[in-house]
Every structure is written in C-alpha cells, then in structure tokens.
Amino acid sequence: MNENFAGIRKTIDHCVACTACMAACPVMRALQDYRGPKLIAPAHGRLHFSQDDFDRSLEFCSNCKSCDRACPNGVSVSNLNMQQRGKFFESHKHSQRDKILAHIESAGKKIRTIPFGHQAANWGSSVGKILGISEKIGITAKRPLPIYARKNFKTLFKSIHQQKSDRKIVFYPGCYINENDPDVGIALIRVMNANGIEVLIDENFRCCGSPLISTGFMNESRLLAENNSARIQDWKSKNIPVVAACTTCSLVLKSELAEIFGDDRFANNNVFDAFEFLETIDLNLNLASVPKRILYHVPCHLKSQGIGLPAREILSEIPDLKIELADAGCCGLSGNFGYKKELYDVSMKIGRELFDRILSSDADEVMSECGPCRMQIQHGTNREPMHPLEILAGAYLPN
Numbered sequence: 586m587n588e589n590f591a592g593i594r595k596t597i598d599h600c601v602a603c604t605a606c607m608a609a610c611p612v613m614r615a616l617q618d619y620r621g622p623k624l625i626a627p628a629h630g631r632l633h634f635s636q637d638d639f640d641r642s643l644e645f646c647s648n649c650k651s652c653d654r655a656c657p658n659g660v661s662v663s664n665l666n667m668q669q670r671g672k673f674f675e676s677h678k679h680s681q682r683d684k685i686l687a688h689i690e691s692a693g694k695k696i697r698t699i700p701f702g703h704q705a706a707n708w709g710s711s712v713g714k715i716l717g718i719s720e721k722i723g724i725t726a727k728r729p730l731p732i733y734a735r736k737n738f739k740t741l742f743k744s745i746h747q748q749k750s751d752r753k754i755v756f757y758p759g760c761y762i763n764e765n766d767p768d769v770g771i772a773l774i775r776v777m778n779a780n781g782i783e784v785l786i787d788e789n790f791r792c793c794g795s796p797l798i799s800t801g802f803m804n805e806s807r808l809l810a811e812n813n814s815a816r817i818q819d820w821k822s823k824n825i826p827v828v829a830a831c832t833t834c835s836l837v838l839k840s841e842l843a844e845i846f847g848d849d850r851f852a853n854n855n856v857f858d859a860f861e862f863l864e865t866i867d868l869n870l871n872l873a874s875v876p877k878r879i880l881y882h883v884p885c886h887l888k889s890q891g892i893g894l895p896a897r898e899i900l901s902e903i904p905d906l907k908i909e910l911a912d913a914g915c916c917g918l919s920g921n922f923g924y925k926k927e928l929y930d931v932s933m934k935i936g937r938e939l940f941d942r943i944l945s946s947d948a949d950e951v952m953s954e955c956g957p958c959r960m961q962i963q964h965g966t967n968r969e970p971m972h973p974l975e976i977l978a979g980a981y982l983p984n
C-alpha cells in the first residue's frame with residue numbers, strides 16, 4: 586500500500602484549525618445547519634467519528650472538494666467525509682431514494698434493453714413528478730431529471746467510421762455522456778480524428794463510482810475501482826491512454842478512489858482529461874474562425890485535478906474566439922446532491938452567484954466540461970451550455 590494514499594486518516598493530524606476550509610465551503614455558506622468541513626473531517630475524525638450528532642452534517646457535504654483546495658496543510662477533508670459516510674452506512678440502511686441516485690449506470694443499462702426504453706423512462710420521470718411519486722421518495726420535483734438520449738453513445742459509436750491510425754486513445758464516456766449527452770462523445774471523436782488519432786472504446790469499463798461514493802455505497806464502488814483500474818492498466822500496457830470528457834470521471838479514476846480506499850492500485854496515471862490530453866500532442870491548428878465570446882464555468886472537479894485550464898489554453902488557438910472566466914464559484918448541483926428534495930434549495934442558493942453572472946453576461950455561449958454543471962446552469966438560467974469539445978470540434982475545417 587502506498588503511504589501517500591494509505592494515510593488520508595493521518596492527514597487529520599495536520600489540521601491547525603485555521604478555518605480556511607470553512608470559508609471555502611459553498612454548502613456552509615448556504616446552510617446554517619451545516620457544521621462544516623473543519624468540524625466533520627479533522628475534528629470529528631480525531632474522535633473517530635463517534636458522536637451521532639455529526640451524522641446529519643455528514644449528509645450535507647456535496648463532495649465538491651473546495652475545502653481540499655483551500656486547506657494549506659493538505660488535509661484530505663472531502664475524502665475523509667466520503668470515507669466516513671461509507672462507514673455510517675455499514676450500520677445504517679440506505680433509503681430507496683439513495684439507492685436510485687447511486688445506481689444510475691444499472692438503470693441506464695436496463696432502460697436500453699427495452700424497445701423505446703428511453704422514451705418510457707423520460708415519460709416515467711415526467712409522470713412521476715406530476716403524480717408526486719419522486720417527491721414522496723425524496724427526489725425533488727423542482728428540477729428535471731436527466732433526459733435519456735434516443736441512442737446512447739456506445740450504440741452511436743458502432744456506426745461511426747474512423748480512419749485506422751497507429752495513434753489511439755480509449756475514450757471513457759462515463760454514464761452521463763453515454764446515456765444523456767452523446768453529442769459530447771461525438772465531438773471528441775471529431776477532434777481526435779482531426780488530429781490523426783483513432784478513438785476506441787472499452788465495453789468492459791464500468792461507471793467511475795462517483796454516485797456510489799457520494800451516497801455511501803463503498804463496497805460497490807470498490808468493485809468498480811477494481812474493474813476500471815485493471816482495464817486502465819491493461820490499456821497502459823499497450824501504450825494507449827484513457828481519456829475522459831467529464832471532469833468528475835477523470836478525477837475519480839485518477840485519484841479519488843485510491844485515496845478513499847488507501848489502495849494505490851486505484852491510482853491511475855494513464856487517465857487524462859480530454860483537454861489535458863490534447864495539450865500533450867502536436868495539435869492540428871487548422872482551425873476555422875469562431876467569432877464568439879464564451880463564458881467559461883470551470884468545474885470544481887477540474888480545479889481539484891491541479892492541471893490548470895487546458896480547455897481555455899487550447900480554445901484560445903481558435904481565431905476570433907474570446908473566452909472569459911465566469912469565476913462565480915460552485916454550480917451547486919454536485920452530482921446527485923441537488924436532486925435530494927431537502928437539499929434542492931441549498932443547491933440553488935449555492936448556484937445563485939453563477940446564475941447571476943451568466944444572466945448578466947452578453948456572452949454568445951456558456952461552456953463547462955462537467956455534465957451536472959451544464960444541467961444546473963440550464964436549470965438556473967435557461968441557457969444551454971456547451972462542452973468545450975463541441976466548440977473545438979466546430980472549429981475544425983472539413984477535410
């Protein structure tokens with residue numbers, strides 16, 4: 586076991602109670618009942634999380650990781666929170682709601698086995714909202730559930746013709762791009778092909794595990810980590826990188842599971858965010874002019890990867906394109922956090938600064954790499970944000 590990862594519980598003792606994490610926590614700003622990162626991970630962690638009155642506070646952490654980035658002493662606050670949430674559920678039952686929110690991959694798979702299953706599922710979520718069923722089980726009816734695409738990415742992929750190439754990547758679409766937003770995957774293929782790179786997919790990859798981690802299903806997320814890390818290592822042995830276009834997927838696959846489980850087999854240096862990967866190649870700069878102003882919301886889970894803003898760097902190569910950072914904090918959705926009935930208002934309060942920034946901007950487009958961020962922006966502003974890959978794909982001149 587790697588000491589770097591074995592030791593996140595040891596980081597508790599690095600806490601000097603400076604409160605920087607509390608100032609950075611968006612949930613704490615929006616919800617008075619939340620006792621905040623300092624009091625749950627390091628302080629309560631020293632007591633081995635033995636006081637029951639902290640259980641409620643553990644529910645409030647959205648796993649946005651703003652606290653980790655603010656901490657000057659490297660306390661692994663968010664992962665300690667997730668570790669502890671998992672421990673809580675070793676002796677407590679999950680609600681039906683949490684089971685549904687955690688298992689989006691298996692729900693998607695079932696839906697695709699039924700003819701017109703995507704229509705039935707989309708219709709079922711609307712009817713469920715109207716009849717109040719979703720609210721009864723604790724899922725808010727105030728926001729739309731993600732819409733299933735007519736065909737998922739993996740199905741569309743089979744009909745896409747690509748030139749064979751010695752330069753290959755494996756694309757990891759994750760659940761959201763695969764089931765709900767396959768256009769992002771199509772844009773990635775277009776960008777990679779324009780750079781002479783052939784895109785493969787690996788049907789044996791599973792969900793990254795983020796929805797399971799944030800709802801405390803630790804045993805199941807460990808099984809996914811075992812599977813996915815073995816797949817990543819297999820591709821590494823063939824010298825083929827694995828590229829994700831969702832910043833939560835890439836963060837989880839790179840390091841989050843390794844830290845939570847203290848197991849360096851789950852630390853993967855063969856995984857790249859799409860734009861991080863594009864920065865490593867000799868990029869095709871035969872790009873058409875895109876005379877637009879783009880407002881860019883940087884996802885929390887990209888900031889946590891410490892790789893800078895590779896999408897901004899690369900899109901800056903597009904003639905006449907101007908990018909402005911929204912710089913307005915967390916969007917507030919944080920995976921399944923904002924779908925919980927009791928946390929919907931908190932989620933929207935957190936997103937208010939970003940919504941106001943977007944609503945007062947006259948930018949032509951809004952963009953963000955994270956699917957949940959894009960859903961929250963659409964819900965809070967009625968604007969339909971793009972993934973930066975869609976903007977780059979649109980700038981590649983036809984051959």
Ligand code: SF4
Nearest residue numbers: 610646647649650652
């Ligand atoms: S992960 Fe986000 S919500 Fe959780 S304690 Fe840290 S800053 Fe607060």
Ligand code: SF4
Nearest residue numbers: 600601603604606656
């Ligand atoms: S920022 Fe780090 S050192 Fe400061 S209170 Fe939070 S966990 Fe402790």
